Amino acid sequence: MSSAFAYAPAPESRAVVDIAPSYGLFIDGEFTEAAGGKVFKTVSPANEEVLSEVAQAGSEDVERAVKAARKAFEKWSALPGAERAKYLFRIARLIQERSRELAVLESLDNGKPIRESRDSDLPLVAAHFFYYAGWADKLGHAGYGADPKPLGVAGQVIPWNFPLLMLAWKIAPALACGNTVVLKPAETTPLSALFFADICRQAGLPKGVVNILTGDGSTGAELVAHPDVNKVAFTGSTEVGKAIARTVAGTDKKLTLELGGKAANIVFDDAPIDQAVEGIVNGIFFNQGHVCCAGSRLLVQESVQDELLAALKRRMSTLRVGDPLDKNTDIGAINSAEQLARITELADAGESEGAERWAPSCELPDAGYWFAPTLFTGVTQAHRIAQEEIFGPVLSVLTFRTPEEAVAKANNTPYGLSAGVWTEKGSRILWMANKLRAGIVWSNTFNKFDPASPFGGYKESGFGREGGRHGLEAYLDV
Template sequence: MFEYAPAPESRSVVDIAGSYGLFIDGAFDGGKDGNVFKTVNPATEEVLAEVSAAGPEDVDRAVAAARRAFGPWSALPGAERAKYLFRIARIIQERSRELAVLESLDNGKPIKESRDVDLPLVAAHFFYYAGWADKLAYAGFGPDPRPIGVAGQVIPWNFPLLMLAWKIAPALATGNTVVLKPAETTPLSALFFADVCRQAELPPGVVNIVTGAGDTGAYLVQHPDVNKVAFTGSTEVGREIARAAAGTGKRLTLELGGKAANIVFDDAPIDQAVEGIVNGIFFNQGHVCCAGSRLLVQESVADELLASLKRRMATLRVGDPLDKNTDIGAINSAAQLARITELSEIGASEGAERWSPECTLPDRGFWFAPTIFTGVTQAHRIAREEIFGPVLSVLTFRTPEEAVAKANNTPYGLSAGIWTEKGSRILAVADKLRAGVVWANTFNKFDPASPFGGYKESGYGREGGRHGLEAYLA
């Protein structure tokens, strides 16, 4: 294994203030009740900033600002709205190094992921939907599609800035206005995005950012003047939101949990498959709703593949997210680390065989070594529940029919992967998988032009692509 000298990215490129207010009607101000919370760096537990917690009155003000802005914004020609989206995209590109460092500090993900994956995709989503803004009549939703109104959007902590882009870009392109609530543990990139909006001279009230915990999100999704709710997060919270929206006339899209099967057939290129497996489960510390957390490998190549996978895992570097050599960063929070630890211990107690490569974890912060479980059955909790961490459950199969049956034996249906050299097998198996996205001989590849979303307990509605416009058009 190579020894890598430290290659830290400089923190000096990002200037984090000591405290942040709410972004309402084009300006920052403190919450009416004065409540605040702290956001910490999960790699060091250092407090990064103090952030206002929005109460019901603050959410009312934000929704009112979005409602006032809706008329003028939706009346703009699509080409004029596109100019603002293009401007936002370019500013994000110009500030991408700063935003990538901020994202790694607040979230814990490796800088090479926030720099090379998250930020390019964020800019790409705004560029992509800017292109749609003056072409909505040709999108297949009728000759004169109209915006819905005020969108209340709640995003998770695993891809804070990317999920913001997935939500805000299509909403603005279609003429809606937005009140967005970022996750409590990762509010900073959304607050920096508010500054991007000011820099782009976006009209006040078109985008509003309210920070806080789950109760702030609940105020927002239940607000009577919100016309559209978009949520990405846990299935449990998604159910609560669906109940709250039922009968209100609110439009709703939910992108929830997953327990994706990554299926490796006996004719797959082993080394390529191993890279895809590693990317599928250890990318972003496994904090990915579409992570390939169940590996289904054909019995005849299981031993060879597992030996290769363990060799590859032994080379993964766990540590400082700001080090450019780091492969696996910090777990996002103490609460998430506790859940990953608990489910892993349950997996071992239920009889699965646990293995992790030797790695030294830092003394401070929230860390978990990359882990695989073999000897897993479909009855194991680690094979059924979303762990949302760097933990892989390995199951075997003998025939394609068995692989499909095991892959579909889950309450979720967000994504899947297939590894084989036969194109006919890819098409035949993909057709039978109940998953919103099926990757072939790759995993975790995203494109703004491609729709993303799930079935069953993974939610409903699609984000990205032409399909992503539909949720924001009446």
């Protein structure tokens, strides 16, 4: 008899969201077809069902959107901060009112479990708009001068792992500061951004303040290179981030990049093991590991390695992989066939290089893109799985003996986005936080976010900060 508790399916209804068969671009307050007439399909990664057809923006469309944003900038930037705040408050309330619809849409288009999109993503999306609404009439008190001015038109390119949340991280501070926006969502997850365009219309946002251009990488490249874009914000891969940096080099565009990561989750021998195991699982298996700050490297003190790994394997055996719309699902679908191939290739490399692979027995669905939660032991610093970002539910385990060794191993990476420290000693936490070259260090927790807290990295994890008072600086002429 299995000791695991058997859960009956508890699917969320798809009927709460009405997806149109096709969507145009959102330019100057209206949905419009792409000038070139090109379209592409967006599919559900859980079953490869075509959800909708979406317009592919070209250079002519980018030109139209930037012109609309530039025209709208004059009146939007001239509004008193308190008036801009009203629009942001309205958007936040509408997101709350439509949160169930948006959560189902996000899980359908992205593949993440409904429990995460409903309980993590959507509350944070609304919270960011509420938070920056509060800043809109207080910019003179943010520490960037008595009367800081907006930059102009912001070109923003966001990834597929948190489509709506990354939109909120970008758009909310930009609008609060008086800028207008042209945003390009990821090619595989365009739907929530298009639904957000409808929310902008519901909120009565003036035309042209927010424009949404769907398309592939070429659309993003056109937007980044446009001469009338004053600010570029990008979240995504380090490779693309480097290309963007080369594009804007020598121009007067302001740039922030939030790129990849290879975070260390460090567990000392005095850590509460069960609590640490929950943090480890949340750190790497949340959102299928599609998290730039995922704790993909577990550094565990040698003396507790066996105890911790035994507890971790027990916990991993209880994770439920399957239908993202089932409220009991812990791990949903991998976002795309391309990402699944990348994860598979790196996991196979881990095995071929001598690391020991373990995964709980779990039945994966026949259709769609799936990867079982996986653990590697016997990993060294030289292994590809210890150096390269996998961006999937794969955890590499390394050991250490002293705090100094833990710091050396944690910092031995080209990335520097996040880290976690598990110990009962407050002095050790502070010592580690000072030594770790990471933009954010979590203490006895992982993957905790708040709109008032800045987020960003060092080295190949990018530069600039999003969130908090610090997130305003990138959208102000200081």
